[in-house]
Amino acid sequence: MSAPANDVQDYVGFDTITQQMERKFLKRGFNLNVILVGESGMGKSTLVNSIFASHLIDTQGRRAAQEVIRKTTEIAPVTQMLEENGVRVKLTIVDTPGFGDQCNNEGCWVPVIKYIKDQHAAYLERELKPNRERIIVDTRVHACLYFLNPGSRGLRPLDVEVLKRLTEVTNVIPVIAKSDSMTIEERTAFKRHIKEELAFHRIMLFPYASDDDADDDRVLNASIRELIPFAVVGSEEVIEVEGKLIRGRRHGWGVINIFDETHSDFVHLRNFMLRTHLSDLIEVTSQRHYEQFRTSQLRQIKELRAQQAAAAASGGAPPVPTQAQPQVPISVMQHQPMAQV
Amino acid sequence: MRSGNQSQAAGSGGVKKKMNGYVGFSNYPNQEHRRSIKRGFNFTLMVVGESGLGKSTLINTLFESKVYPTKEEIATSSAAAAAAAAASGGPQAAKTVEITSVSAEINENNVKLRLSVVDTPGFGDSINNDSAWKPILENIESRFDAYLAQENRVNRSKIVDNRVNALLYFIKPTGHGLRAVDIEFMRNLHNKVNLIPVIARADTLTPQEVEQFKARVLADINFHGIQIFRPVSDQFDDPDTIADNKAIASKIPFAVIGSEKFVERADGTRVRGRQYPWGIIEVENEQHNDFVSLRQMLLRTHMEELRDATDVALYETYRTQKLLALGHVQDNGVFREFNPRQQLEEEEKVHAAKMQKLEAEMAAVFRQKVQEKEGKLKQSEEELHSRHQQMKTVLEKQRAELEEKKGRVGSVEHAPVSHQMGVQAEAVVPGSKDNKKKRGFF
Numbered sequence: 195m196s197a198p199a200n201d202v203q204d205y206v207g208f209d210t211i212t213q214q215m216e217r218k219f220l221k222r223g224f225n226l227n228v229i230l231v232g233e234s235g236m237g238k239s240t241l242v243n244s245i246f247a248s249h250l251i252d253t254q255g256r257r258a259a260q261e262v263i264r265k266t267t268e269i270a271p272v273t274q275m276l277e278e279n280g281v282r283v284k285l286t287i288v289d290t291p292g293f294g295d296q297c298n299n300e301g302c303w304v305p306v307i308k309y310i311k312d313q314h315a316a317y318l319e320r321e322l323k324p325n326r327e328r329i330i331v332d333t334r335v336h337a338c339l340y341f342l343n344p345g346s347r348g349l350r351p352l353d354v355e356v357l358k359r360l361t362e363v364t365n366v367i368p369v370i371a372k373s374d375s376m377t378i379e380e381r382t383a384f385k386r387h388i389k390e391e392l393a394f395h396r397i398m399l400f401p402y403a404s405d406d407d408a409d410d411d412r413v414l415n416a417s418i419r420e421l422i423p424f425a426v427v428g429s430e431e432v433i434e435v436e437g438k439l440i441r442g443r444r445h446g447w448g449v450i451n452i453f454d455e456t457h458s459d460f461v462h463l464r465n466f467m468l469r470t471h472l473s474d475l476i477e478v479t480s481q482r483h484y485e486q487f488r489t490s491q492l493r494q495i496k497e498l499r500a501q502q503a504a505a506a507a508s509g510g511a512p513p514v515p516t517q518a519q520p521q522v523p524i525s526v527m528q529h530q531p532m533a534q535v
Numbered sequence: 536m537r538s539g540n541q542s543q544a545a546g547s548g549g550v551k552k553k554m555n556g557y558v559g560f561s562n563y564p565n566q567e568h569r570r571s572i573k574r575g576f577n578f579t580l581m582v583v584g585e586s587g588l589g590k591s592t593l594i595n596t597l598f599e600s601k602v603y604p605t606k607e608e609i610a611t612s613s614a615a616a617a618a619a620a621a622a623s624g625g626p627q628a629a630k631t632v633e634i635t636s637v638s639a640e641i642n643e644n645n646v647k648l649r650l651s652v653v654d655t656p657g658f659g660d661s662i663n664n665d666s667a668w669k670p671i672l673e674n675i676e677s678r679f680d681a682y683l684a685q686e687n688r689v690n691r692s693k694i695v696d697n698r699v700n701a702l703l704y705f706i707k708p709t710g711h712g713l714r715a716v717d718i719e720f721m722r723n724l725h726n727k728v729n730l731i732p733v734i735a736r737a738d739t740l741t742p743q744e745v746e747q748f749k750a751r752v753l754a755d756i757n758f759h760g761i762q763i764f765r766p767v768s769d770q771f772d773d774p775d776t777i778a779d780n781k782a783i784a785s786k787i788p789f790a791v792i793g794s795e796k797f798v799e800r801a802d803g804t805r806v807r808g809r810q811y812p813w814g815i816i817e818v819e820n821e822q823h824n825d826f827v828s829l830r831q832m833l834l835r836t837h838m839e840e841l842r843d844a845t846d847v848a849l850y851e852t853y854r855t856q857k858l859l860a861l862g863h864v865q866d867n868g869v870f871r872e873f874n875p876r877q878q879l880e881e882e883e884k885v886h887a888a889k890m891q892k893l894e895a896e897m898a899a900v901f902r903q904k905v906q907e908k909e910g911k912l913k914q915s916e917e918e919l920h921s922r923h924q925q926m927k928t929v930l931e932k933q934r935a936e937l938e939e940k941k942g943r944v945g946s947v948e949h950a951p952v953s954h955q956m957g958v959q960a961e962a963v964v965p966g967s968k969d970n971k972k973k974r975g976f977f
Contacts, residue, residue, distance in 0.1 A: 235709020255711035257751065259758035263715045297715045298663040345587030345736060352662045375708075375739035377809055445741055446822050448814020456812045 223282035224476070225332040227313070229364070230287065231306055231356065232341025233294040237371030241339070241428035242287055244441065244452060245464050249430065250274055254291035264292030267305045288335070294352060303356045310335045310363045314487040334484060336475045337400070337467065340368045342423055344376050348387040349395075357397050364483055365400035365475055367467070373425035373458060374443065374450055381425045388423055400478065401471060414470065424463040427452050575647035577696045578838060579678075581728070582652065583671060583720070584705025585659040588735035593703075593793035594652055596807065596818060597830055601795070602637055602652055632657040632670045653699065659716050668720040675699050675727050679853045698850060700841045701764070701833065702728045705735040706788065710748050713755040721761045727849060729764040729841050731833070732756070737790035737824050738809065738816050745790045752788055763787070764844070766837050776836075783832050789825035794818050 230238040239253040251272050256263060271288040288309065293302050313334045320330045338360055343350060349357070360366050368388070373381060392399065399422060401415045429443050429452050442451045452460045467475070582590045591603035638651045653674070658667050678697045685694045702724070706717060713721075721730060732752065734740075740748060756763060766784050768777040798808040798815050808817040816823050833841075 233709075233714075235707065235711045235714075253711075255709070257711060259712065259751070259754040263718075295715060297667075297719050298665045300663050343587060344739075345589065347586060350660060355662065372708075372739050374811070375736045377811060443741055445738070445814065445816070447816045447820075448811060450813050454812075 220280050220282075222329065223284060225284045225286070226472070226476070227286040227288065227333060227335045227337075229290065229306070229310065229335045229338045230341070231290050231293060231303075231338055231360065232371070233343075234291060236341040236343070237428050238289065238339070238341055240430060241369070241371045241426060243430050244428040244460065245467065246276065246285065248276070250285070251287050251289055254289055263295060265296065267291070267293040267302050269305055269309045286333070299352055302352075303359055306356075307359055307363060310338075310360075311487065314363070314484055315491070317484065318488055318491060332476075334479055335364045336479045338364045338366045340366050342368055342370050342388070344370050344373055344384075344425075348384075349391045354391070354395055354397075357392075358395065361398050363487070365478055367400060367463075368423035369463065370423055370425045371428055374427045374445075376425065385421075385423060385425070401474065402478065402482070418462075418466055418471075421459055421462055421466075424459040424466075426460040426463055427458040428460070572646055575649060576838075576842075577649050577651075577700075578842065579651040579653065579697060579699050579701075580833075581655070581671070581675075581699045581702045582705070583655045583658055583702060584735060585707065585716075586656065588705040588707060589793050590654065590703075590705055590735075592795060593733075593735075593791060595795050596793040596826070597833070598639075598641065598650065600639070600641075602639065603654070632667055634670060634674045651697070664716050665719075667716065668723050671720075672724055672727065675724070676853070679727075679850060680857075682850065683854055683857065698845050699728050700838075700845045702730055704730060704732045706732055706752065708734055708736050708739050708748065708790075710740065710744055712751045718755065718759055718761075721756070721763075722759055725762045727853065729844055729849070730762070731764050731829075732788040733829065734788055734790040736792065738792050738811075740790065749786075749788060749790065764841065766832055766840065779831075779836070783828050783836075786825045786828050789829040791826045791829055792816060792818060792824050793826070 228242070230242060232238050234255045239251050242251060243249050254270065268291050269288060270291060271286050273284060273286045276283050276285050290306055293306065296302070317330060317332065317334055320326055340353075340357060340360065342353065357366060357368075370376075370381075370384070376384065399419075401418060403412075403415070407415065427443065427450055429441050429450075431441065431443070432439050433442055433444050433449065434440075435442070435449050435451070440449075440451045441453065442449055444450075450457050452458055455461055580594075582594060584590050594602050633656050634653060635656065636651055636653045638649065641648045641650055655671055658664075658671070661667070675698075678699060682694070682696060682698055685691065704717070704721065707714065721732070724730065734745070734748065734752070737745060765787065766780050768780045772780070792809065794807050794809050796807070796809070797805045798810045798817075799805055800815060800817075806817050807819060808815050818824070818826050821827050
């Protein structure tokens with residue numbers, strides 16, 4: 195009975211937690227929500243279809259002369275289940291047709307911001323219910339692909355306005371989707387300009403620097419930041435080059451292979467989004483953007499409550515709220531003792 | 536009478552005669568040609584499009600000279616200025632559309648060309664581009680106005696022609712169709728300038744995508760009734776030229792790229808082009824893009840047609856509208872014979888009539904005034920009269936009262952004089968005083 199007990203007992207076995215989590219994940223699957231923001235004709239649909247290697251969304255561009263140009267930005271979410279090696283993902287791609295397409299684009303970002311905030315609000319509402327589900331369906335936007343105009347000298351005024359607002363509510367990844375019209379030198383110069391302007395306007399992009407990053411994380415993040423904005427080329431076509439089948443574009447003067455790292459940053463973007471930073475995207479959405487939203491919402495509700503209490507005490511009519519109405523209905527909050535807030 | 540000449544009656548044009556020998560008037564076009572070479576030509580080209588579509592590069596490529604400096608050079612030389620501007624901009628200040636112009640005199644084979652290129656930086660770059668086209672339209676119209684003013688001068692020997700002969704509009708290669716900004720611009724300017732739409736940065740589109748996009752752009756243009764410049768063939772042209780024109784017209788809108796840099800091809804030759812990791816696109820290769828056709832149309836074959844269309848069609852329409860709007864009426868008799876004596880007599884008559892009218896008016900006014908005055912005087916007379924009467928009655932009354940008192944006092948005087956005398960005397964005295972007073976009053 196007295197086997198080398200010490201050796202056996204030295205191994206406790208809690209390192210199998212990773213496998214346990216993996217099994218759970220396999221069973222449960224997860225949600226991934228990505229929103230695409232950019233003018234029509236920037237290559238949004240093609241890029242998404244290339245990243246996920248399947249025809250997920252159709253382009254919403256205006257093809258016939260009789261079609262009317264959209265007057266406002268619409269929100270068009272498309273949800274699909276994808277499975278790879280037993281891992282299931284419920285992927286929602288949200289397209290924004292009409293963004294930036296009119297002559298006067300003032301406020302074209304408002305429906306987009308509203309949609310992102312609505313998802314946070316819906317999650318908050320479900321979280322605050324006394325009888326909430328074991329697993330709350332996560333419709334919060336985890337990543338926003340923002341499409342830049344190739345060839346412009348830097349950020350356009352519209353880009354600056356929208357990026358400032360978008361980075362406050364979600365993780366933004368800027369990309370140049372039709373970068374096959376820029377030579378390598380032009381791309382480098384463009385990326386440098388963009389980074390300068392982003393720093394000037396204090397626009398924070400994902401991945402965010404954090405003090406408790408491990409060293410290799412920091413190195414990886416730094417290399418990602420070097421590449422931003424990603425200059426990519428998307429394609430759903432499969433063409434044959436010297437006997438091999440590749441995904442790419444055939445021009446009269448050459449063939450672009452989207453998986454070739456010298457041709458475009460497509461591989462880097464895909465790896466970044468899906469292979470290395472996918473869980474980061476989801477986690478940061480939950481910990482940073484959602485928490486910010488939650489704090490501000492609860493604070494608003496608390497103030498509103500205080501005003502109403504004051505009005506009830508003085509016997510007058512309920513006061514007109516001085517700031518925006520909180521998005522979460524107050525009835526949900528009734529069971530929440532005020533002290534916690 | 537029979538003669539060597541054969542004649543045919545030809546409609547209303549007179550009789551067409553065939554000639555026996557060489558007269559030489561067929562040399563006239565050559566004389567005209569020599570004269571126009573001596574005079575030199577003007578050509579004004581306007582380029583419009585969002586920033587980043589390659590306008591400056593295309594101009595530099597078309598005229599094979601550095602008409603515009605590249606943006607990198609501007610950036611490095613004024614980096615400080617740019618930073619200052621960005622700092623003061625804040626939430627990007629509303630960018631306005633500027634109009635900048637660059638002129639050059641180019642000489643080729645003794646033909647002098649005064650070329651002006653007008654750039655429009657800032658077009659379509661703001662968030663609100665509703666009125667981006669207005670400054671450009673104003674500029675084109677002001678050039679028409681300037682020409683109109685020069686035409687109306689007394690001494691017209693030296694007219695400077697700044698009118699825009701062609702406008703290259705750069706379309707973003709989205710692959711979908713025209714955008715709202717494009718349609719808005721073209722609809723407002725197509726009848727003031729020769730509009731040549733150009734698909735910029737065409738190296739981002741594959742050949743099939745180019746065809747599809749061109750078809751969609753043309754569909755949009757036709758749907759909105761936009762008139763773009765299309766080269767038409769003359770009946771006098773030879774079949775080769777007609778075929779060339781047709782080929783060029785079929786490529787509109789031109790899908791072009793521009794490049795100032797030279798690249799080396801596989802066989803070692805150096806050409807203008809752009810170097811990518813997957814290949815080289817050559818500017819002057821017709822398989823790669825339509826630059827050659829654009830240059831052909833703009834510079835080599837249809838320059839005169841563009842200038843002519845500007846002068847005859849666009850300018851004349853503008854002029855007519857403008858003059859009608861100013862209230863000019865088409866007066867066909869404006870050049871009657873000028874007869875000074877007749878004019879003098881007419882003027883005299885007019886003058887006399889005017890004087891008469893003036894006189895009659897003045898007399899009428901005078902009469903009116905007199906009447907008014909009379910009325911007023913009568914009124915005051917009556918007033919005086921009535922007052923007079925009033926006063927008279929009052930005085931009569933007082934007089935009567937006085938008579939009464941007098942009577943009373945008189946009876947008191949005849950009473951026996953007693954110690955009451957003094958009192959009565961006193962009583963009388965005031966009465967006489969009163970009487971005296973009263974008499975004095977009369």
